[in-house]
Amino acid sequence: MAKPRVPLEVPRRRENPDVANPFPDRRLPKPNKTSEPMVVPVEPEPVRINPREPVRVG
Secondary structure (H helix, E strand, O other), X not given: OOOOOOOOOOOOOOOOXXXXXXXXXXXOOOOXXXXXXXOOOOOOOOEOOOOOOOOEOO
């Protein structure tokens, strides 16, 4: 007799937004390869005048 089929374990959708989404939403439009890459604004590093003092921003 054939063995009963055991369903494979389905990976759960991860709630952590830092982790790459294992199941990308297929309804989202695919990125256009001719478009410019998205520029992420970089925040300026906090300036340390005296290393013993707390960090000052701005």
